[in-house]
C-alpha cells in the first residue's frame with residue numbers, strides 16, 4: 001500500500017445535484033494526505049430503496065475497478081435506504097443517502113457531503129466506537145437523523161473520543177489522516193455555524209489570499225474559449241475544469257505567495273493539468289511543498305489507447321516549479337526514479353524549462369535536453385519533456401492527448 005497519499009473517490013447518482021468537481025478541488029486544497037478525486041464511471045442507483053448487500057452487489061464493474069485501491073469511495077444519492085440510514089458500507093464503498101435532507105437541516109448538501117466523508121475517515125481510525133444517543137461528536141451514530149444539523153455546526157470530536165484515540169497507537173498513516181480530519185472538521189464548523197456553504201467559504205478563502213495587493217509583471221488574458229474535444233472524447237473539456245486549470249495557472253504566476261502556498265497551488269495545478277485526460281487515474285502522489293515539486297504516478301490503462309500503447313500501463317510524472325530551469329542532474333535523478341519504480345516512461349514537467357530545450361527547435365539537442373535523449377536510449381525508457389510553452393499551448397485550446405502523441409513521435413524522430 002502506498003503511503004504517500006490516500007485516495008478517496010466520489011461519485012454522484014444520476015440527477016443528484018452536487019458539484020463534485022468543486023468539492024474535490026476545495027478539499028484537496030485543505031488536506032495534505034487524503035487526496036480526493038471524482039470517479040469517471042457512472043453511478044445510477046436506479047431509484048429503488050438502497051439495501052445492503054443488494055445495492056452494493058449491483059454496482060457496475062468499471063466503478064468497482066476504479067474504487068478498488070481507494071481508502072474509501074463515496075456514492076452520493078437522493079435515493080433513501082430501506083432502513084432510513086444515512087449510509088452503510090461494503091468494503092471500502094460507502095453509499096450515502098441524502099434523502100429528505102431539507103427536512104433535517106437548512107445547511108447545504110456540500111456541508112453534508114463533507115460531514116459524511118469525515119465521519120467515515122474517523123471510522124478508519126477507530127471503527128469500534130459510536131455514541132448512542134447523539135452528543136454532537138463525529139463518532140455519533142445519528143439514529144435520529146436531525147442530529148446531523150448540530151453535528152455539522154459543532155463538527156468536533158468530544159473529549160472522551162479524543163482521549164480514547166490518544167491511547168491508541170496510531171500508525172503514521174492514521175496520524176496523517178487524523179491531521180486532515182482536524183482540518184476538515186474546523187472548516188466544516190466554521191462554515192456551518194454561520195449557515196454558510198463550505199464550498200463558498202473555501203473558495204473565498206482562496207480568492208481573498210489572491211487579492212492581497214501585489215506587483216506583478218504579467219499581463220494575463222482570461223480565457224474566453226472552450227477547447228474542442230476530439231472524436232473519442234479523450235479530453236474532458238468541461239468548462240469548470242478548464243476554468244480551474246487557468247485560474248490555478250494565473251495564480252501560480254503571481255508573486256505574492258509563500259513558498260508552501262505556491263507549492264500547494266502548483267500541486268493542484270499539476271494534478272488538474274494531467275487530469276484533463278480522461279481515464280488517467282492517480283495511483284500515487286508525493287509532494288514537496290517548499291520545493292514546489294510533485295511526483296505523480298498515473299494508471300493510464302483506462303485512458304487513450306494510443307498513449308497507453310506507447311507509454312505502458314503506468315506513467316511517472318515529475319513536476320517542478322522552481323525559479324530556475326531544470327538541468328542535466330535533474331534529468332539523471334528523474335531517470336533513477338523511473339528505474340527504481342520499474343516504469344518505462346515518464347513526463348518531466350518543468351514550468352521554467354529545461355536547459356538546452358527549445359520546444360520550437362526540438363531537433364537541436366544540447367545540455368539537459370541532450371541528457372534526456374541519451375538517457376532514454378541507454379535505459380530504453382521514454383522521457384517526455386513538458387515546459388511552460390506546452391502549458392500555454394494547451395491553455396490556448398491545444399489538445400493535450402494529441403500533443404503528448406506529438407511529443408512521443410518527435411522523440412522517435414530525433
Ligand SMILES: [Zn+2]
Nearest residue numbers: 137139158161
Ligand atoms: Zn465522541
